[in-house]
Amino acid sequence: MNETQDTAIALDHVSKSFGKKQVLRDVSFSVARGEAICVLGRSGTGKSVTLKLMIALLKPDAGRISIDEDDITQLERKELSRVRRKMGFLFQSAALFDSLTLHDNLALPLRRLTDKSKQEIEVIIDHVLGQVGLADDKGKMPVELSGGMQKRAGLARALVFEPQILLIDEPSSGLDRITASEIDDLLLEQKTKHHTTMVIVTHDVHCARRVGDRFAVLDQGRLAALGTPQELEHHENETVRMLVGES
Numbered sequence: 709m710n711e712t713q714d715t716a717i718a719l720d721h722v723s724k725s726f727g728k729k730q731v732l733r734d735v736s737f738s739v740a741r742g743e744a745i746c747v748l749g750r751s752g753t754g755k756s757v758t759l760k761l762m763i764a765l766l767k768p769d770a771g772r773i774s775i776d777e778d779d780i781t782q783l784e785r786k787e788l789s790r791v792r793r794k795m796g797f798l799f800q801s802a803a804l805f806d807s808l809t810l811h812d813n814l815a816l817p818l819r820r821l822t823d824k825s826k827q828e829i830e831v832i833i834d835h836v837l838g839q840v841g842l843a844d845d846k847g848k849m850p851v852e853l854s855g856g857m858q859k860r861a862g863l864a865r866a867l868v869f870e871p872q873i874l875l876i877d878e879p880s881s882g883l884d885r886i887t888a889s890e891i892d893d894l895l896l897e898q899k900t901k902h903h904t905t906m907v908i909v910t911h912d913v914h915c916a917r918r919v920g921d922r923f924a925v926l927d928q929g930r931l932a933a934l935g936t937p938q939e940l941e942h943h944e945n946e947t948v949r950m951l952v953g954e955s
């Protein structure tokens with residue numbers, strides 16, 4: 709397999725500004741199929757923006773962003789939907805619809821975006837809720853779910869389309885250490901069992917070390933370092949060493 713076939717996501721000289729503020733500066737890195745990359749960096753350094761660029765919620769000012777062989781910066785809306793269908797997203801808030809039960813939150817995208825039968829949809833919902841340990845909670849409203857359960861529900865919703873790529877922003881924010889580590893377990897299982905490619909933005913170095921194969925460290929909008937935790941522990945940049953070191 710050549711390098712292109714083996715690459716799920718590639719950022720190639722990507723820059724992004726908002727008004728006069730330059731957020732990302734000439735960032736290039738790629739994520740191999742089945743690899744989990746954790747994006748680390750201080751607050752406001754462009755981690756979430758990087759994730760949003762990867763699903764074309766934002767457009768770069770310069771550079772290419774490829775998902776498999778598609779440069780998503782050049783795609784029309786219809787083509788973009790085809791590419792996005794391969795991807796699942798879990799953002800900081802699980803973003804469930806408050807007026808729908810957990811079951812209906814999962815059923816809605818399946819009804820809208822696929823021609824699956826009612827029965828097939830029920831099978832998928834039971835499967836993903838079982839995967840995240842919420843099999844008994846499908847009748848609950850989002851407000852009845854704890855923070856950890858909401859994260860798991862968000863993950864379940866990201867999984868309904870069996871995505872090849874998962875983009876996750878802060879999987880453990882707002883969770884206690886034990887609940888956070890349960891989320892890490894789910895991500896790890898998704899990676900090992902389903903070989904899902906993952907990009908995880910996190911401030912939680914424990915999560916990063918458990919789930920991430922490599923770290924991409926952003927510092928003031930530049931890619932300051934890319935490598936395994938072991939490779940980065942002795943990096944020349946002190947910010948990198950502090951971010952990847954176990955506290």
Ligand SMILES: Nc1ncnc2c1ncn2[C@@H]1O[C@H](COP(=O)(O)OP(=O)(O)OP(=O)(O)O)[C@@H](O)[C@H]1O
Nearest residue numbers: 726729731749750751752753754755756757758909
């Ligand atoms: N849509 C937007 N419009 C204007 N500025 C934005 C927009 N999105 C992000 N920014 C700015 O870009 C910068 C980087 O934001 P981003 O959310 O990527 O940071 P981050 O590294 O994820 O931070 P944190 O760790 O605090 O979540 C910030 O200064 C933010 O204010």
